Amino acid sequence: MQQEFTRALFETFRKTILDFCGIAIPDDSRSELERKIRERMTQTGFSDFYSYHVHIAGREAGEDELRKFIESITNNETYFFREPAHFRVLKSHIVPELLRKKKERRIRVWSAGCSTGEEAYTIAISLFETRMLLGDFDIEVLATDIDRNALTIAQLGNFGRNSFRAIDPSYLNTYFRIPDQRLMDYRIIDERIRAITRFEYLNLFDDHYPDYLHDIDVIFFRNVSIYFPKDKIQSVNRRLSEVLNESGYLFLGSSETLHHNFGHLDLVDYDGVFLYQKKTGTEEKTKKTIAPSLHESKRHHRPASPKEIAKPQTPRSASSRTKPEAPPSLDQVFAMYKDGAYAQILALWDMHADGLEPKIPFLILKAFIYIGQEDFDLARKTCDAMMALDALNAEVYFLSGLVDYHAGQFAAATEKLKKALFLKKDLAMAHYYLASVYRQSGKTDDARREFRNTIKILEHKQDTSVSFLAQGYSSDYLINACKQYLK
Ligand SMILES: C[S@@+](CC[C@H](N)C(=O)[O-])C[C@H]1O[C@@H](n2cnc3c(N)ncnc32)[C@H](O)[C@@H]1O
Incomplete structure (x- = not known):
């Protein structure tokens, strides 16, 4: 009978991986990790998980095998002139x-x-x-x-x-x-x-x-x-x-x-x-230090391949230190998001299941994280969950368009961003990303029009959702970004 890859074994292996090379294996990659381990065990003649783990964790004899095992889980996605x-x-x-x-x-x-x-x-x-x-x-x-x-x-x-x-x-x-x-x-x-x-x-x-x-x-x-x-x-x-x-x-x-x-x-x-x-001690700064960019387009990105089981910033077991008594508020989680605590945010779903309210904004944050991780499948699933909750929500269409934009699917992104604007014509971030899609598709006039629309809305503060949908960036920051492109 095949030995079960228990939760405890999963935790043991992922800790070894994390300690050795910093790669965090997410919960939803458990079966993929199991498959990789089984493959390595077959190739090396081990018949149970425990002895294979003892072998790779006991550095002396197993370091070479540990490296081979790590090689089987790395994500090597790359290409010439990326960005x-x-x-x-x-x-x-x-x-x-x-x-x-x-x-x-x-x-x-x-x-x-x-x-x-x-x-x-x-x-x-x-x-x-x-x-x-x-x-x-x-x-x-x-x-x-x-x-x-x-x-x-x-x-x-x-x-x-x-x-x-x-x-x-x-x-x-x-x-x-x-x-x-x-x-x-x-x-x-x-x-x-x-x-x-x-x-x-x-x-x-x-x-x-x-x-x-x-x-x-x-x-x-x-x-x-x-x-x-x-x-x-x-x-x-x-x-x-x-x-x-x-x-x-x-x-x-x-x-x-x-x-x-x-x-x-x-x-x-x-x-x-x-x-x-x-920084240098002596040199006078000539360039302006600024806030970081929004996620830039990943025109040529493709969804993760089957080999790519290592996913970024993923939840490990939720530590008791971070586990709150009651579900946190949206403001608290948004602050965690701006602080980059993505693993903890994803782990909140395990801990609080249905307790996170209002649902759509929480799901929006989750989708942002998956987009940042280039896990477009999970980002899309998250959008589907939002769509099931409210099929006429402009923000949901915006998010869906954002996923397509980052996945390089500009036609689909355009359609969804336009739908978002049909439902809410002053949704500044939808104008902003529509402009970005046009810019990257070489439709300069359309891009300039949409950047101008974004500025107009932001200057008149007609869209109160800006900071949230812009992942924490201020209206001023966005106005400047649009003006840069219009120069
Ligand atoms: C997605 S590729 C990125 C390649 C390239 N930098 C690019 O942007 O196209 C990530 C690479 O990081 C390597 N990597 C992951 N953890 C590492 C570590 N702890 N030390 C060195 N390289 C590591 C992986 O083996 C993989 O080849």
Whole structure:
């Protein structure tokens, strides 16, 4: 008879994972985790969960197996030129600034959590593109990950169609070659790019970082921290700040900026792209430090693949410290949301089942969290639950449109945002996201009209739901964001 994967076993394994690499496994991934463990047990000849766990947790003998097990649960979703605006900022603002300021003629960029290498090679291509400027500057792109399989793929530099979903064809022709005419979908990275890129194993939660990680000018730490619970992120953030040079920059994924607190880094804005910069003692700040962006569009994101069982900021067992006597109020939970306590918020549903009232705003917060985690299936299910409660609610259509927007389904997003506006014409956030959809679809005139509509409503304070639906951002912040786009 097959051994049962009990709740206690689930807790034991997920604690081991969390302690080793910071990845939080959510409750709803229990059966997927079980499947992964069973697969590993079959491959390694273990017949019961307990002895397999003793093996991987007893580091000496089992460390290699622990790593293999971790490799089976990592989410390696990545592609070339993901969030292309980041690479534009690297080329047009950061490189010229480094050229002006750096005494040693070298630039070092680190892709932390590089997965199969697309991000690191995109950085290398972007830097290579500025070689006329860089002259004899030495360029090095360091790329690290905990997943050795991903690193092997990265080192091979051989990529398929999925990796190229967002690349400009001119880069594809310039920096890749087709290794075999029978495999037209596959391309190999150019040697000039490979030569300046170095891949290494690193667990970001290791006690010591290797010596080569110092004197870093720019860090890309994108779509990695979303898997770490808030209380775990801080130690990694501190390390990243330490290895970064003064005035150096750090990029996060656009849906991650809200989760972070980098004490020694300022959040700065380059043409609507938000990133962090390390403070210096001497330099006078020329860039305005600003609030973080709303979730930017994930035009090319796809829903999680079956492998992607590691989901960000998910509930572990609700601790007695956070368990309130009575269900918390919406205001309290909204404050938790703004504070990034996503795991605790999701755990509230386990604790209070039907006690969270009024239901729709609570569900809206839940949907926001799933959107931030790019778990569009769960976000949609949450919208369906709201729709079942009130099929004529403008906010529900807005949320549904927001999910489609972040999933890159612009036609569906447009339809739902328009329905939201049909039900409530002054819903400022629906105008704002409709503008964003139009902007990203190249419909500039429509986008400008909708940004102007957003400003008009916000300036006349006709929409009291703004702060909530804008996830805590003020009207002034949004007005400024619209004006940026209208410039
Ligand atoms: C979703 S990918 C992001 C890839 C790339 N940064 C991007 O944005 O396209 C997340 C990567 O983080 C890695 N990762 C997760 N936990 C890690 C840890 N503790 N140390 C190092 N890498 C880790 C995973 O193996 C995975 O390859």
